[in-house]
Amino acid sequence: MPTRTYSQAINDALAEEMRRDENVILYGQDVAVWGGIFKVTDGLLEKFGPDRVFDTPISENVMVGAGVGAASMGLRPVVELQFADFVITAGDEIFFKAGMWRYMHGGAHTIPLVVRAPSGGSGFGPEHSACPEAFIMHAPGLLCAVPSTPADAKALLKQAIRLDNPVIYFEHKLLYQMRGEVPDGEVLTPFGKAVVRREGEAVTIVAWQDMLRRSLTAAERLSQEGIEVEIVDPRTLNPFDRETIIESVKKTGACIVVEEAYRTLGVGAEIGALLLEEALPYLDKPFKRLAIPDVPIPTSQHLVDAIVPSVDDIYRAVKEIAD
């Protein structure tokens, strides 16, 4: 299998889907001539021309809202926001226009829209660093993908583009250069199917994107001490594969959610409530949430490191449960 970076995998998915379906268009700030500020869309203008790949004014509200309008009339727009935080800046358009335009018109419209939103990472400050997934997961009408590997980055994006519903597709900035095997051709990752990235008995860790990477590193270290953790990667947050998490927790009896979002009402809250509702008899060990302690994300890297869950934090949390 060829190896590709996460960033290349996204580019491949875009190119393949644009080739397959001429209704797919791609736009955003600096995506065409420059190939995107993170260079993810490099070369697509040359391949598909300025009618299908174009740069836009700095007008996030139109970027998203026009995606809704265009999707409702038969195009399949893929919109790049430069930073995932801007789903809040275009709040009306993301939550009401994309999330509800179909509903409020009784199903008369279909909105096959994908908003690509580079999340997480560091050094860009409070308004350019967030993982605003919980906002999306709380809102009705918006599907949500959080790919963690190059293979999923490609296969979830291809799937997202083919779905007839709006998808907020979070691509993690720190994963862009991650390399991994990506199967050739028509591979689609279904929405709503979590994957167990590592099997174990000691505790279930739920994590995705950079927190999955950190969890896997911590797991290696724990394994050397004879502690085998099970790691579930949800892959999509809406739909959300509750069953796989519950099954895993039934086996391990404990759960740690590691996420890069603010702790209160982060995705871990939903998982906690879910377990309380569905897995109470099996929970004989503590439930833990590792997340950002309800503060904005600062700019200085060492302050970011002080609040984002680290490999050490994960290692310690597992030890506390497993010991």
Place this chain on the structure above:
Amino acid sequence: MPTRTYSQAINDALAEEMRRDENVILYGQDVAVWGGIFKVTDGLLEKFGPDRVFDTPISENVMVGAGVGAASMGLRPVVELQFADFVITAGDEIFFKAGMWRYMHGGAHTIPLVVRAPSGGSGFGPEHSACPEAFIMHAPGLLCAVPSTPADAKALLKQAIRLDNPVIYFEHKLLYQMRGEVPDGEVLTPFGKAVVRREGEAVTIVAWQDMLRRSLTAAERLSQEGIEVEIVDPRTLNPFDRETIIESVKKTGACIVVEEAYRTLGVGAEIGALLLEEALPYLDKPFKRLAIPDVPIPTSQHLVDAIVPSVDDIYRAVKEIAD
């Protein structure tokens, strides 16, 4: 003690605080000449003049963002959004400018801003009916009040205006005409102190605003059958009084959260996760969330009634646990 409506109590709070501190100003669409689309601010223009009470253009982004700027320079603005949903429409200003302007500038600014947001209710459609509290609770930097009685409507608003941090103050549209005793004078409800509205042993219900009212009605009915529920009203969601909820659940061993928000990652999720973390040994009965089943809120009243938790729903949920 005099009785006042919830709406009058808000008006009283505004008048008293404006009289006390000339830095308090009030603005919003139709709040001055017309006294607000829900008539909550009636008479304040006459009392305080057009410099301190004024109507604004339909520009939600400025309404909130100007509140941040004005607050940072020594005013204490109270902004009325016509519908609570518009915290999303002014997303950048609520979540980033109000929530983070202080943090991103290292504490150089202080933002004593209150945004009044009429929430819930019915018949106004998907973009005018929500209780978007969970969005606020997830976001760092924003305090959040959810008054349920005329007394708290007044005392929480007076407190909110005096706090040096931005407060999103949700006033529930269906409570405006609710009448209750309101103590005269300088009563402030501290943020972060829940109140037990009713004591019981069978199960802990956490509810606020219209869902509290429905829960109290259900509790009466249950009481006639010998089932005594305990009802906790959090009063503020940030800060959130976790202790009072945990204490109550330690006593009852069960918890139902009733809320008017979307179920997934509604406030109930945080409570569920909290109980799993802090009260696991005491939970011998199920945890339940009654909420809107992850769909937007429709316009037709009977469809709204089909998805918002009702007195019957609450009654049944308690019976399932208590029986």
Place this chain on the structure above:
Amino acid sequence: MDQEQLVKVFTSAVLARRFEAKIVELAMAGELPPSLHVGAGQEVAQIAAIEALRPDDYILYGHRGVAYMVARGVSLADMLADMAGKEGATSRGKGGVMHVVDVPKGILGESGTLGGSFVVSVGVGMALKRKQPDTVVTYFFGDGTANRGPFHEALNWAAVQKLPCVYFCENNGFAISMPTSRSTAVENIADRAAGYNVPGVVVDGSDPVAVYEVMEQAVARARAGHGPTLIEAKVTRLQGHYVADQQEYRTDRNAVAEKDPLPKLQQTLCDRDILTQADVDDIQADADRQIEAAVAAMRAAPLLAPEVALQDVYA
């Protein structure tokens, strides 16, 4: 606009006016929710503008009445069902009278947050340009709405990409209780066209022929790929913002009836011998018949099933 078209505008305006009056009557009686924002006084402008469109052109509209739908021939019964939450409702109980939709008739819908359709219109324009060249989309919005940010972003974007969009502002001098003069720094909303390098035209919204003509030009420009036009029709809101509004804030409220364009249009049609009084009577009677039939159909329709609330979130 030829005589036939003028009669058509008049006929639709009569129907819209009477239909809205019936809705208000039913709302007052408690049979329908009081959610209509009556369009009385603005229908002639709305309908004349739509007359300048082809049937395959599209419309996004604001909350000011139902004349847009009437002009396009949307079923009156279905609109009543929208309000009553009954079978037949175009938005299936989700949107009420605010979100009437009929895509085959070119009625795309409404954003409940004011001006939300500015951004949607840009996307519709993008799609039309690529998939249905030669068709256009017109967005009808109020003067107050023109102070929201999406106005700006959309006008600029539509202009720079030369999209087939027409922006039709109905300036009725108020946003609820707020006079335009106190909310808006500029005399004419159309003056803002200069900021986007597009034509900005002010027109008397009580004059259907004038409205039709400026729309014709705007539509031709959009079809030709030259981009949007910003039209501002000066109109009069004859009634309150919504059904229950007593308009205490309005000093001109007793004088507005004189500004009603509908009797003026009727007078013109009679003066120019295009219609006789008998014709007018027929038109009115026919409108009433349609309305009665629609009310009967709405009354006969069953309520939408409760589980409909859970549908239509996802495709």
Place this chain on the structure above:
Amino acid sequence: MDQEQLVKVFTSAVLARRFEAKIVELAMAGELPPSLHVGAGQEVAQIAAIEALRPDDYILYGHRGVAYMVARGVSLADMLADMAGKEGATSRGKGGVMHVVDVPKGILGESGTLGGSFVVSVGVGMALKRKQPDTVVTYFFGDGTANRGPFHEALNWAAVQKLPCVYFCENNGFAISMPTSRSTAVENIADRAAGYNVPGVVVDGSDPVAVYEVMEQAVARARAGHGPTLIEAKVTRLQGHYVADQQEYRTDRNAVAEKDPLPKLQQTLCDRDILTQADVDDIQADADRQIEAAVAAMRAAPLLAPEVALQDVYA
């Protein structure tokens, strides 16, 4: 602007230019994060505009360099500490070079989302009008930023309430890689002033005297309670959007050096015998001394403690 002021502008511009060059050098060496958006080419306009303000006036700024702060005398060492996350950082590690703040010096800060300061500026204006009459706030922003909705909402609101705000657009012809001509429907951003009934002025941003004069008028207007002015300075971005930008997209990138206003200003000052070459050498040497001292202070400062990340959310 008198000769003394012109020398002051030159002196600050030299300092800002050299300071930014040092920041880039330290960023390239890995000592500082590469987060600066270099302002080279735009400092003369920025500083000349600020020269027209009084010390008790306020500034909100965009991301284009640090000349605003330099002109106001913000400590260079503290700004370096902002970048390095060290003690002394004006935003205490929270905002880096993007959110330098110094309220006593009138530097109120920046919004990371472009144009966020439009809405903040309105509130600042509201407060100044009530609490510090006779002072004004100036917001510096880019041409690309002028396409965001808050531009529109803020200009209208500030105009209708006659707030003491000045809007200063630095049109450098680009938003990152996007030429203004492809993103913006109108020739001059200042043309949009017509939409808000405020003066709109285009000025050559390489001419400090011209910039100063239009600012003087705008500030006088704001102080007098007549409301905002929209100024557009045509400027040149001499370097990439940010430190690492190679500008492959830019056809004029080899020609821009000629447009640098700083050597021109130096020439003018020497030609008019206001400064000698020795004076210029002194100014440059003095700038370098200040910069070296600041670098030394930053290097000596300890890192901010990790728990600082948890502070400053709430008052």
